[in-house]
Amino acid sequence: MTPAQPRHPGEPVLTLVLIAGTLLVGREALRISGFSGPSSPGFGPLAMVAVLLAGLAVELIRTLRHRPAEPEPVAVRLRRLAAAVLPPPVAGAIPLLLLYLVGLEVVGFVPASFLFLAISIALLLRGRSLRARLLLAGTVAAGTVAVVRFLFQELFQVLLP
Amino acid sequence: METALGYFLMSWLDPFLLLLVAVGTLAGIYIGAIPGLSVTMAVSILISFTYAWDTNEALALMVGIYMGGVYGGSRTAILLNIPGAPAAIATALDGYPLAKLGEAGRAIGVTTVVSFLGGFVGIAALALGAPLVAEISLMFAPRDYMLLGIMGLLLVASLAGESLVKGVVAGAIGMLISMIGLDTMSAQPRLTFGSSALLGGVSYVAVMIGMFGIAEALAQLHGYAAPAVKQKVDKIVPSLSTVLRHLPLTLRASAIGVWIGALPGAGGDIAALMAYDHAKRSVKKPSRPFGQGAYEGLVAPEAANNAAVGGAFIPMLTLGIPGDAVTAVIIAALFIHGLRPGPNLMVDTPHLFWFTVGNLTLANIFLLVFGLTGIRLFAKIVEVPKAILLPIVVVLSVVGAYAINNNPADVWWAVGFGIFGYVLKVYGYQLGPVVLGVILGPIVEANFRRTMIAVRESWAGFALELVSHPITLVLTIGILLSILRGTPLWPKLVGMLRGRAVDASR
Numbered sequence: 001m002t003p004a005q006p007r008h009p010g011e012p013v014l015t016l017v018l019i020a021g022t023l024l025v026g027r028e029a030l031r032i033s034g035f036s037g038p039s040s041p042g043f044g045p046l047a048m049v050a051v052l053l054a055g056l057a058v059e060l061i062r063t064l065r066h067r068p069a070e071p072e073p074v075a076v077r078l079r080r081l082a083a084a085v086l087p088p089p090v091a092g093a094i095p096l097l098l099l100y101l102v103g104l105e106v107v108g109f110v111p112a113s114f115l116f117l118a119i120s121i122a123l124l125l126r127g128r129s130l131r132a133r134l135l136l137a138g139t140v141a142a143g144t145v146a147v148v149r150f151l152f153q154e155l156f157q158v159l160l161p
Numbered sequence: 162m163e164t165a166l167g168y169f170l171m172s173w174l175d176p177f178l179l180l181l182v183a184v185g186t187l188a189g190i191y192i193g194a195i196p197g198l199s200v201t202m203a204v205s206i207l208i209s210f211t212y213a214w215d216t217n218e219a220l221a222l223m224v225g226i227y228m229g230g231v232y233g234g235s236r237t238a239i240l241l242n243i244p245g246a247p248a249a250i251a252t253a254l255d256g257y258p259l260a261k262l263g264e265a266g267r268a269i270g271v272t273t274v275v276s277f278l279g280g281f282v283g284i285a286a287l288a289l290g291a292p293l294v295a296e297i298s299l300m301f302a303p304r305d306y307m308l309l310g311i312m313g314l315l316l317v318a319s320l321a322g323e324s325l326v327k328g329v330v331a332g333a334i335g336m337l338i339s340m341i342g343l344d345t346m347s348a349q350p351r352l353t354f355g356s357s358a359l360l361g362g363v364s365y366v367a368v369m370i371g372m373f374g375i376a377e378a379l380a381q382l383h384g385y386a387a388p389a390v391k392q393k394v395d396k397i398v399p400s401l402s403t404v405l406r407h408l409p410l411t412l413r414a415s416a417i418g419v420w421i422g423a424l425p426g427a428g429g430d431i432a433a434l435m436a437y438d439h440a441k442r443s444v445k446k447p448s449r450p451f452g453q454g455a456y457e458g459l460v461a462p463e464a465a466n467n468a469a470v471g472g473a474f475i476p477m478l479t480l481g482i483p484g485d486a487v488t489a490v491i492i493a494a495l496f497i498h499g500l501r502p503g504p505n506l507m508v509d510t511p512h513l514f515w516f517t518v519g520n521l522t523l524a525n526i527f528l529l530v531f532g533l534t535g536i537r538l539f540a541k542i543v544e545v546p547k548a549i550l551l552p553i554v555v556v557l558s559v560v561g562a563y564a565i566n567n568n569p570a571d572v573w574w575a576v577g578f579g580i581f582g583y584v585l586k587v588y589g590y591q592l593g594p595v596v597l598g599v600i601l602g603p604i605v606e607a608n609f610r611r612t613m614i615a616v617r618e619s620w621a622g623f624a625l626e627l628v629s630h631p632i633t634l635v636l637t638i639g640i641l642l643s644i645l646r647g648t649p650l651w652p653k654l655v656g657m658l659r660g661r662a663v664d665a666s667r
Contacts, residue, residue, distance in 0.1 A: 008588050018330075025337060025352060032344075032351050038620075039613040041344040044606040045352055048337045055330040062326075085587050089382040094580060097375075097555065101576060104559070105569060113559075117552050124548035126386050140549055144556065152560055157213050161563040161572060 007066040009081040015060045022052045089124065096120060109160040110145055117141035168515035171217070172523055178221045182520055185225020186527040192226065193233025193249075194539065195550065200230025201486045202377055202554070205369040208494040209561040216498040220513075221520050223494060227487050228524035231429050231466050232276045232532060236539065239268050239459075248429035248466035251437035255451065255458030262454050266536075270397035271456055272463040273532035274404050275411045279464030280525040282415035283422065283471025287478075288518050290423070291507075295479040297632075298504040303608035303615070304626050308636035309482050310605035313425030315643040317485075318594045325647025331590045335598020336605070338363055345603070346610060358570065365493055365599045366565045367574040372592040373486075374558035375579025378551045380586050385547040398533055403456075410440060410457055411464040418465030422472025428485025429466035429473075436465030467528075471521060478502055478514055481604065486593045489600045 008014075026049040032042030072080075082091075096119065103112030121137035128136070152158040172178035192203045203226055211219035234249030239256035252272065259268040301309075314336075318328020341352045342362025353359040414436035421432035440451075440461035447455040473484025481503035483489035495502050500510060507514050562575035582592050616622030627637045645651050 006589075011588055014584070014588055028352050028354055032349060037613075037618050038623075039610040039618055041347045041349045041351055044602075044609070045337060045340050048333045048340070051333040052330060052337070055326050055333065058326045059330070085584065087383060089385060090379055090583075093379060093382055097576060097580075100555075100559070101569075101572060104572070109560075113556050117556060120552035120555075121549055124382075124385060124551070125546070126548070144553055148556065148560060152210060152564075158210050158560070158564045159567045160560060161569060 007063050009077065009084045011063045012060060015056055015063060019053065019056045019060070022049055022056065025049055026053070092123060093120065104161045110149065113148070114141045114145050117144055165511070165515045168512040169519035169522075171512075171516050172221050172520050178217060178520075179523070181218055181221040182225040182523045183527050185222040186229035186524045187225075187531050189226035189229025189231075189524075190233035190236075190528070190531055191229075191539070193230035194236040195545070199373065199377065200227060200234075201490060202373045203230060204487055204490045204494075205366070205373045206557050206561040208490060208497065209366055209370065209564040211494065212497060212564065216495075216500065216513075217516060219494060219498065220491075220517065223491055224517060224520040225524045225527065227491070228280060228467070228470055228521060228528055229531070230487075231470055232273070232280075232463075232528050234466075235272045235276070235459075235463055236269060239272065240265055248433050248469070249462070250430060251433040251462035252459060254437065255449075255453070255455045258449075258452065258454035259456075259459070264454070266397040267399060268456075268459055269536075270399040270533065271403060271407070272459055273397070273529060274399055275407065275414075275460045275464045276467040276532070277525055277529040278408075278411050279415040279418055279466070279468040280470060280521070280528065282412065282464075283419050283468035284518060284521045284525060285471070286419040286423075286468075287471040287474050287521070291475050291479050291514065294475055295504050295507045298480050301480075301504065301632065302626075302630070303611040305630075305633055305636060306480070306482075307605050307608035307612060308627070308633065308640060309425055309476075309480060310601040310608070312636060312640050312643065313476075313482055314594060314597055314601055314605075315640060316424060317591075317597055318647075324589075325644075327590045328594050328647075331585065331592070331594035332598040334585075335368075335595040335600075336602035337598075338368060338595075339365070339599045339602030340606070345607065363574055364565050364571050365596075366497075367562050367571045368578050368599050369490055369493065369596055370558050370562045371575040371578030372582040372596055373490075374554060374561070375576055376582030376586055376592060378554045378558070379579065379583040381547060381551055385551065397536065407456065407460045410444065410460050413443070414439065414461040414464040415468035418468030419472040421465070422469030422484055423475045425476050425480070425482040425484060428487070429469040432469040432472075433462035433466040436461040467525075474517065474521070478506055478517065479504060481506075483597060483600055486596060489597055492600060 026046070029042055029045035029049050032045060033040040034042060035046070037043065096116065100112055100116040103115065106112075118134075118137045118141035121140055122133045125133045125136065149160065153160055172182050189200060189203070193200050204223055207223065207226065208219070211222065231248050234244050235252045235256065238244040238249040238253035239260050242253050242257035242260075244250045244253050256268055256272070259265065314332040315325075315329070318325055318332050337352070339362075341359055343349070343360055344351050350360055417436045417439055418429070418432040421435055422428060437458060440447075440457045444455075444457045447457045449455045451458050469485070473488045476482045476484050477488040477492055481492065481501065483492050492502055500506070500513065558575060558579070559572055562572045563569065565571045582595065585595070586592060612626055613623060616626060626633070628634050645654070
């Protein structure tokens with residue numbers, strides 16, 4: 001039995017974004033071989049697009065049906081959305097992660113990883129003074145980079161980014 | 162027979178392989194025990210590091226991690242009420258109340274021994290059942306593989322997550338990802354949006370690392386600051402009488418574990434929940450009421466989830482269909498090492514089967530040894546704050562993604578799928594079906610097209626094919642039931658059937 005599902009904050013918007021993305025993929029799938037036959041290379045992608053659109057339509061109807069009885073002010077809705085999807089640690093981690101990837105290409109693995117680890121750990125650690133956090137974060141970051149470099153490059157013979 | 166025994170004992174007699182199984186099991190126990198670090202995550206990240214390795218060495222390590230990880234999740238479920246792995250969700254129901262009663266040590270001891278026993282039942286089922294399944298599977302036609310793939314996706318979609326619809330959407334996303342690049346049958350570019358960089362497709366390992374490593378790390382940032390709880394754990398080896406008292410339930414739960422594990426797409430988490438439910442129904446006089454510290458509530462899920470490991474290897478090795486998310490990752494590893502799991506695996510590479518059985522047996526023995534020792538070290542590792550752990554997971558994921566092809570693009574793919582997977586996860590879409598879709602997509606599509614070509618693209622002929630053979634008919638009915646299970650009709654149908662059964666018994 002399918003239990004009653006909650007409606008997540010901003011779910012109709014996400015469903016609409018997924019539908020838009022699926023339509024874009026559908027247009028690309030249509031270019032492969034059109035509707036030329038079930039064993040053609042384009043049939044699989046088109047079939048999956050159809051499954052996705054059907055599923056997402058069901059989800060959209062469900063989420064729209066589960067609207068709150070009394071509409072909440074936009075500010076409250078945005079706050080709930082931010083808390084559910086982008087709480088401060090995640091909102092900070094995603095740009096930091098992207099910067100890390102850029103750093104890997106610009107300065108290489110060791111400095112980029114050290115900085116990423118040190119900054120993330122220092123920001124995430126709580127209940128300590130700034131100096132203690134920086135010291136611990138720096139030590140852990142240096143230790144981790146050294147171990148990863150030795151373990152993977154020397155022992156596993158894996159090239160590092 | 163002698164050759165099989167030789168393959169079985171390969172890791173037992175080779176000190177390096179023996180060490181790898183031991184290290185894998187130990188690492189698995191600790192990784193599985195740390196909330197936020199799943200076995201699937203560990204194996205996903207690990208396979209990219211083992212490309213340059215010999216296949217046997219890579220497999221020895223992975224099997225150890227899998228076996229240890231499924232068990233390791235129970236530790237934190239008991240001590241902190243946080244299951245270290247999904248397979249330990251049911252364990253927390255009675256495990257944590259036992260810890261609150263001061264019986265954490267005894268509870269860990271019991272779970273270790275029943276996990277060991279359950280593991281053996283699963284391995285025995287694999288050793289005895291897989292050759293039989295492999296022989297039957299030689300009779301499988303392309304339509305049967307297509308149906309098996311669809312069944313796997315539907316099972317994982319319906320049993321995990323918020324709804325069947327979300328599971329199906331997730332599976333379809335995975336299948337679409339698998340279709341990017343040159344078509345294997347016609348060499349025509351598909352879903353590349355005109356980019357030559359996409360002609361080679363998206364590396365499924367990058368998808369796995371993104372979904373299980375980075376997405377999981379981002380999801381774990383919700384409430385990461387919760388302080389680690391310190392626990393005192395004393396003597397844990399259980400008495401023989403305790404083990405014997407729970408032996409019948411252990412065996413019954415192990416049988417459930419093997420059965421569920423062997424179903425394509427269903428793994429230890431579902432097996433554990435079903436075994437817990439079985440214990441609740443079948444044990445009339447539990448040691449304490451269920452939910453308040455009943456040992457039976459620990460024994461059943463722990464025996465079942467470790468038995469499911471052996472079970473999950475049956476469809477993986479014989480049909481090339483993953484039994485759960487971890488075996489999906491192991492299938493990817495086998496492909497990378499040039500092996501093709503499926504009915505011909507036992508003919509082409511018989512050593513691989515008995516070698517895996519030998520590794521699982523060895524890992525199960527190490528599980529007992531490491532499970533009953535090293536508790537103090539364990540307590541220290543579990544206390545490592547997530548603030549330190551999660552950034553390290555991200556760095557390991559990045560290194561793993563780069564190691565696939567030494568290509569920075571794979572790192573961007575992994576991070577992109579990680580962020581996408583995180584959003585899906587927050588909105589109740591499970592990531593298991595996405596990854597299974599990526600693995601099963603090519604199997605389902607290629608076999609669908611072969612079937613269609615065989616019936617000259619006639620839909621009527623295709624429909625007839627679905628009921629043309631007893632095996633096919635069973636699979637078709639299985640799929641229809643899986644779909645029905647996710648609709649509002651299912652409870653009505655079950656209620657109607659139960660009503661009739663009650664009427665008939667009067």
